[in-house]
Amino acid sequence: MKFTRRDLLVWSAGAAAGLVCTPVPWKLLDDASIWTQNWPWIPQPAHAPVETKDSFCTLCPSGCGMRVRMAAGWPVGVAGMRTHPISRGALCPLGFAAHQLVWHPQRLRAVQHRGGLSSWDGARAAFAKACAEGPIVIVDGYPGRAASSVFEGLHSEARRRLSGHIRPGDPSPDAV
Amino acid sequence: MNAARNTFVFGLGLAMALVAGWVAFPRALYSRQNQPVVFRHKTHAEKSGFADCGQCHSFRSDGSFAGIPSLDTCASCHSERLGTSQDEGILVDHYVKTGQEVPWLVYSRQPANVSFSHAIHVRRGGLACAACHSRYGESDETRIYEQDRISGYSRNIAGRSIWLVRLGRHDGMKMTDCEGCHRRRNIQVGCLGCHQ
Numbered sequence: 041m042k043f044t045r046r047d048l049l050v051w052s053a054g055a056a057a058g059l060v061c062t063p064v065p066w067k068l069l070d071d072a073s074i075w076t077q078n079w080p081w082i083p084q085p086a087h088a089p090v091e092t093k094d095s096f097c098t099l100c101p102s103g104c105g106m107r108v109r110m111a112a113g114w115p116v117g118v119a120g121m122r123t124h125p126i127s128r129g130a131l132c133p134l135g136f137a138a139h140q141l142v143w144h145p146q147r148l149r150a151v152q153h154r155g156g157l158s159s160w161d162g163a164r165a166a167f168a169k170a171c172a173e174g175p176i177v178i179v180d181g182y183p184g185r186a187a188s189s190v191f192e193g194l195h196s197e198a199r200r201r202l203s204g205h206i207r208p209g210d211p212s213p214d215a216v
Numbered sequence: 217m218n219a220a221r222n223t224f225v226f227g228l229g230l231a232m233a234l235v236a237g238w239v240a241f242p243r244a245l246y247s248r249q250n251q252p253v254v255f256r257h258k259t260h261a262e263k264s265g266f267a268d269c270g271q272c273h274s275f276r277s278d279g280s281f282a283g284i285p286s287l288d289t290c291a292s293c294h295s296e297r298l299g300t301s302q303d304e305g306i307l308v309d310h311y312v313k314t315g316q317e318v319p320w321l322v323y324s325r326q327p328a329n330v331s332f333s334h335a336i337h338v339r340r341g342g343l344a345c346a347a348c349h350s351r352y353g354e355s356d357e358t359r360i361y362e363q364d365r366i367s368g369y370s371r372n373i374a375g376r377s378i379w380l381v382r383l384g385r386h387d388g389m390k391m392t393d394c395e396g397c398h399r400r401r402n403i404q405v406g407c408l409g410c411h412q
Contacts, residue, residue: 047225054229062237063378067245070374071366077327078368084328090280109331117331119408136408 083143086112094121097135101184104131108139115139171198242378246362246371252318253311254303258356264293269345269353281334287317321361323372324389329411341403350386 059065078084088111097104105124109117118139120129141147151158153166170176176198178191260266272285291312297304311318326332337343345353352359362371375381375388382388391410398405 047221050222050225051229054226054231055233056229057226058230058233059237062234062241064237064241067241067378068366071245071364074327074367074369077329087325089276089282116328 085114085116088112090116096124097131097138098184098186098189099134099138100132100182102126104135105129106131106135106138115142167194167197245365245378247365249321249361249363251321251358251361253307254358256303256356256358257353261354273345275335275339279335279339281338283334284320284322287311287315290318321363321370323359323361323370325370326373326389327369331410348386350384 091110093108093110095106095108097106104127105121107119107121108115109119116139118131118136120127120131122129151160151163153163158166178195178198180188180191182188266272272289274282274285276282290307294304294308294312297308307318310316337348338345363369364371364374367374373389375383375390375393377383377387382393394410
């Protein structure tokens with residue numbers, strides 16, 4: 041008996057009908073959706089004992105109370121702090137996602153100067169040169185953030201340098 | 217003649233797909249691994265007099281659940297061989313004497329975006345261990361760890377049944393299982409209750 045092209049089509053129709061009566065398509069769909077959560081470039085927190093630390097949010101001037109869950113030294117979850125006198129357990133959406141900001145693709149991971157990679161020594165030298173040339177201006181559009189404290193440090197350092205409090209040859213503060 | 221032949225070929229395709237889907241597919245989907253050490257709950261309960269799960273599966277001082285006991289808990293009794301079993305020999309020689317933690321394969325390991333608190337369920341909810349873990353604490357065998365090759369999680373998470381139908385009240389640890397139990401007990405939990 042020869043297996044014809046018509047037989048192949050009929051056999052395929054039977055196989056397709058049988059396949060939807062098995063777990064194959066449904067289980068593969070379910071597993072594929074879970075698989076997409078575990079792509080290698082998605083950060084995975086370490087499997088370690090979770091400890092909780094109380095802190096406050098620095099993403100805006102409100103300073104809401106935060107209860108941060110830490111695993112292996114990394115923040116893995118954020119919740120509001122009910123006992124905080126101002127926020128009383130509330131957090132805004134950005135605050136709830138604060139622990140994910142460390143994984144932001146545009147996060148600065150190295151010293152940059154004028155759009156290019158630099159070193160701390162290079163940045164210090166450029167900063168000292170800028171201070172020597174005259175007053176510098178730092179514009180912070182959203183004061184009160186974590187970055188604002190960095191700007192404040194820069195500003196106070198610039199003022200110290202311009203007012204002559206630092207003599208040539210003094211070591212540069214590590215905070216700058 | 218043609219109708220009979222078509223029916224036969226159609227049935228053949230149907231039968232082959234059913235066999236492949238119900239027999240071959242589950243075997244291909246799950247990899248099977250033995251635990252590094254065979255642990256027998258029943259033997260430990262009988263010989264050591266452990267009547268409470270919390271004697272080994274304890275809560276830390278901060279209230280968090282320690283889960284599978286660390287090697288120190290095992291070594292507190294098994295610093296040397298107490299019997300003649302091969303499994304105890306593996307524990308003592310390979311792990312206790314070398315100080316290396318036993319790399320247990322965890323049946324209940326959840327995705328990273330899931331936060332489950334034993335403390336809330338046991339201490340606040342008053343659930344007994346057997347309410348979720350059935351009578352595994354009385355068993356005298358160690359289950360084979362079956363890992364889904366695609367999702368990477370244990371078969372116990374999705375449930376033993378591959379048809380996404382629960383075989384019992386203790387089967388499955390997916391979100392629908394959490395929701396079902398909470399619905400039966402009329403306990404409302406928002407998204408952030410588990411996905412913190």
